[in-house]
Amino acid sequence: VTDMMTNSRRTVLTGFGVISPIGSSPTAFWEALLAGTPGVHTITHIDPFALPSKMAGEVHGFSAKASIEKSYRRTLNAMARTVEFGVIGCQLAMQDAGLAKGTIPPERIGVEFASVMGATDLDDLGPASKRSMQPEAIAPDMDAWGTEGLDLVPPLWMLKYLPNMPACHATIIFDMQGPSNTQIPGDTAGAVALAEAARILRRGAADVMLVGGSEAKVHPLSLSRFNLFAEFSKRNDDPEGAIRPFDRDRDGTAPGEGAAAFTLETLDHALGRKAKIHGEVLSVASGVDRGLTGSGLAKVIRNALAAAGIQPGDVDHVNAHGVGTTRGDAFEARGIAAVFGKTVPVFAPLSRFGNLGAASCLLELSASVLALQHGQLPATLNHANPDPACPVAVHTGLPQRITRPHAVKLSYTELGQCSAIVLKKWSE
Amino acid sequence: MRRRVVITGMGVVTPLGHTVAELFASQIEGRTAVGPITRFDAHTFPTTFASEVKGFELGHFLRDVGRYYNCGLNTQFALAAAKQAVEDANLLDANKGDRSRMGVYLGSGEGSDEFPALVRGLAHASPKEGSGHVNGGEFVRVMLQWMNGPREGEQEMYTPAGHVAGEFALEGPNQACQTACAASSQAIGEALDIIRGGEADVMVAGGSHSMIHPLGVSGFNRLTALSQRNDSPRTASRPFDLHRDGFVIGEGAGLVVLEELEHAKKRGANIYAELTGYGTTADAFRMTDPHPQGRGAIRAMNDALADASIKPADIGYINAHGTSTQANDSTETAAIKSAFGDYAKRVPISSSKSMLGHLIAAAGVVELVISVMALRKGVVPPTINFQTPDPECDLDYVPNSAREVRFRHVLSNSFGFGGQNIALVASRFVD
Numbered sequence: 001v002t003d004m005m006t007n008s009r010r011t012v013l014t015g016f017g018v019i020s021p022i023g024s025s026p027t028a029f030w031e032a033l034l035a036g037t038p039g040v041h042t043i044t045h046i047d048p049f050a051l052p053s054k055m056a057g058e059v060h061g062f063s064a065k066a067s068i069e070k071s072y073r074r075t076l077n078a079m080a081r082t083v084e085f086g087v088i089g090c091q092l093a094m095q096d097a098g099l100a101k102g103t104i105p106p107e108r109i110g111v112e113f114a115s116v117m118g119a120t121d122l123d124d125l126g127p128a129s130k131r132s133m134q135p136e137a138i139a140p141d142m143d144a145w146g147t148e149g150l151d152l153v154p155p156l157w158m159l160k161y162l163p164n165m166p167a168c169h170a171t172i173i174f175d176m177q178g179p180s181n182t183q184i185p186g187d188t189a190g191a192v193a194l195a196e197a198a199r200i201l202r203r204g205a206a207d208v209m210l211v212g213g214s215e216a217k218v219h220p221l222s223l224s225r226f227n228l229f230a231e232f233s234k235r236n237d238d239p240e241g242a243i244r245p246f247d248r249d250r251d252g253t254a255p256g257e258g259a260a261a262f263t264l265e266t267l268d269h270a271l272g273r274k275a276k277i278h279g280e281v282l283s284v285a286s287g288v289d290r291g292l293t294g295s296g297l298a299k300v301i302r303n304a305l306a307a308a309g310i311q312p313g314d315v316d317h318v319n320a321h322g323v324g325t326t327r328g329d330a331f332e333a334r335g336i337a338a339v340f341g342k343t344v345p346v347f348a349p350l351s352r353f354g355n356l357g358a359a360s361c362l363l364e365l366s367a368s369v370l371a372l373q374h375g376q377l378p379a380t381l382n383h384a385n386p387d388p389a390c391p392v393a394v395h396t397g398l399p400q401r402i403t404r405p406h407a408v409k410l411s412y413t414e415l416g417q418c419s420a421i422v423l424k425k426w427s428e
Numbered sequence: 429m430r431r432r433v434v435i436t437g438m439g440v441v442t443p444l445g446h447t448v449a450e451l452f453a454s455q456i457e458g459r460t461a462v463g464p465i466t467r468f469d470a471h472t473f474p475t476t477f478a479s480e481v482k483g484f485e486l487g488h489f490l491r492d493v494g495r496y497y498n499c500g501l502n503t504q505f506a507l508a509a510a511k512q513a514v515e516d517a518n519l520l521d522a523n524k525g526d527r528s529r530m531g532v533y534l535g536s537g538e539g540s541d542e543f544p545a546l547v548r549g550l551a552h553a554s555p556k557e558g559s560g561h562v563n564g565g566e567f568v569r570v571m572l573q574w575m576n577g578p579r580e581g582e583q584e585m586y587t588p589a590g591h592v593a594g595e596f597a598l599e600g601p602n603q604a605c606q607t608a609c610a611a612s613s614q615a616i617g618e619a620l621d622i623i624r625g626g627e628a629d630v631m632v633a634g635g636s637h638s639m640i641h642p643l644g645v646s647g648f649n650r651l652t653a654l655s656q657r658n659d660s661p662r663t664a665s666r667p668f669d670l671h672r673d674g675f676v677i678g679e680g681a682g683l684v685v686l687e688e689l690e691h692a693k694k695r696g697a698n699i700y701a702e703l704t705g706y707g708t709t710a711d712a713f714r715m716t717d718p719h720p721q722g723r724g725a726i727r728a729m730n731d732a733l734a735d736a737s738i739k740p741a742d743i744g745y746i747n748a749h750g751t752s753t754q755a756n757d758s759t760e761t762a763a764i765k766s767a768f769g770d771y772a773k774r775v776p777i778s779s780s781k782s783m784l785g786h787l788i789a790a791a792g793v794v795e796l797v798i799s800v801m802a803l804r805k806g807v808v809p810p811t812i813n814f815q816t817p818d819p820e821c822d823l824d825y826v827p828n829s830a831r832e833v834r835f836r837h838v839l840s841n842s843f844g845f846g847g848q849n850i851a852l853v854a855s856r857f858v859d
Contacts, residue, residue: 047565117538122562129550146472158647168846180710186586220564228577415590
């Protein structure tokens, strides 16, 4: 236990970058959180007329071209939007950490990134598709696809979308030759990326790990797919009020897009280079709640608390995934209630910007990093009427004072993969 | 002292057999599984052949398969391989042991797009005359009618690891990574670290992937990564041969049960080998090309040897990444020379991909399984189709026929698009 506390095993967040529907710097993001600025609106990236759910948290005014490292600009033609978010998110975190290329010996810095396979840009496959469909046919002419269509597919097409491309580009831009891994278990990907980065630091395989996540689901193919299988809100006449975490009248979630990234380093290393510290990651646990009963999630939370060496009473707030689905919120609430009862306030920031998928965990975590730093907990938007099926104390109304130094961040997937992060306010 | 980790179960679904025994026998005999693509009509593609899993039915492995009906092959292969591995390790009974101390770590590939619906939708929403943007709103309208929702839901990337955990009551740490051709080796290496660190006692780790679908083959063909030896598919995968012209796309899954040594002993588990070494690095060079001197690969091998506390000369066999692409095979050769010095000339090296093709995310774990079997049986599989030596590939690749070799440690390499380099060391178990 003493070993756990030594500075070579403690891991702290240093660099910090966000790209989100409510702000694309930690400062802008924090101001929007405090002000209660909503980020979920009617979709504008495409005409959403046919979608049952027409709302999303969109990022506006994002230009990878304007932000990317100049020497790397030519590679943008091999990046889908989800990759662009990831790469620029990484740049923001590295800038904030003061880690220009070459600051850290290349083999002592690596990356853990939360990602998914991107959906194809329609125009990439449009011409090939058109060439391969005979009039009135319902399936492509495979002969035509092979002989004429294929040549119309951009040569680097596949590379634009591969899940590991944000990490790959980041390693090249910053000459990071340590471990590079890309986590893909859905909404828990950010948590397990952080978990693995911490393990890598503790086993001494690196001194600094860049940890990020990105996703761009507000895309015609992704929106079509998700509307067919996910529980999305139909509250199209009230987009800002659509996602209602743990509320009696919740009717589904909405997608968002963006990125969040941090640099994680051992405390020794951070102190040694006089880095600005945003918070300490005490522990991350993951596990599976088969059948979404809540008991598996509770077990994961208890494991995280135990690994952090703290009690439920030491926790200021639970930062829930709070996606606003009927079954999902009830499941998450059961898990939270089993550990914390109604004594610890639950904060669910997702209703402000939508579900960012692979980026969701780390963006949601960002809200608690800022809350602990500023000593104020913003409110949960759109929670008006408690639901007996969700026996938790959701924090609503005005921001409240932070009274304890720890926050617990939860995430989960539809198959019950769960994660819990214990974050601590930084103090010497 | 560091917790030791042993392999107590193994399972595979491959183009050369759906059991470990069948797979290894075919490797020793030097059989190939490569043939014309049957999954879809590829006869006008630049590459018309692949290494396909044949005769696979999930119902042969699991009783209740209805709920996996909409799953992709990535999930189905993973479930079948997991069933074998978990059963082999005698951990199938969900009431046995603390299941919250048993986790899953997959290097699993993505699901697939429904190609006919996607192409139809894109063509429909394209401008009728000339070029111009596809109309996103109209595309959405028709795709909502032409796609199958439950099928789409099962293509999400978290599903293989989620279903394996659910089916076999593996409620501990759950991770999944996708680092292209390095993924399942990386999953195994990081799962090793999870057990060493005490977060779990058992990790079912490995990977699963299929890209033998129209967009997978199209994508690789556009990158000119695949062999186009359409007149002789069976000799197309020729790692280290002068006339190699690309890799042969394969598919499948492999899972191994990694277990903390005392935990395994306490329950009297059969121990195949000890997993002793892991190295992981990034090239930080280019999207697809390996670093020309193989700097990341060298360090991954060195790190794995150091992790296992052994010297290069302790390695009795190297299972190479050996993809049969120009760049990989010469770079890997150079990297082995750097890492192994003079001994590089003497250590037997072979590429399973010469027979199996390239199982992409699942390649590393299947090659580790083969390596472990070679270690136990004292025989190493050959590199088949090795006909014309390449001056840049001048090591001992065990050409064309298997060889009896007794050894104690094996090193398995996996390198992926995106620059990830993974090396694993497995060792004969000595208490």
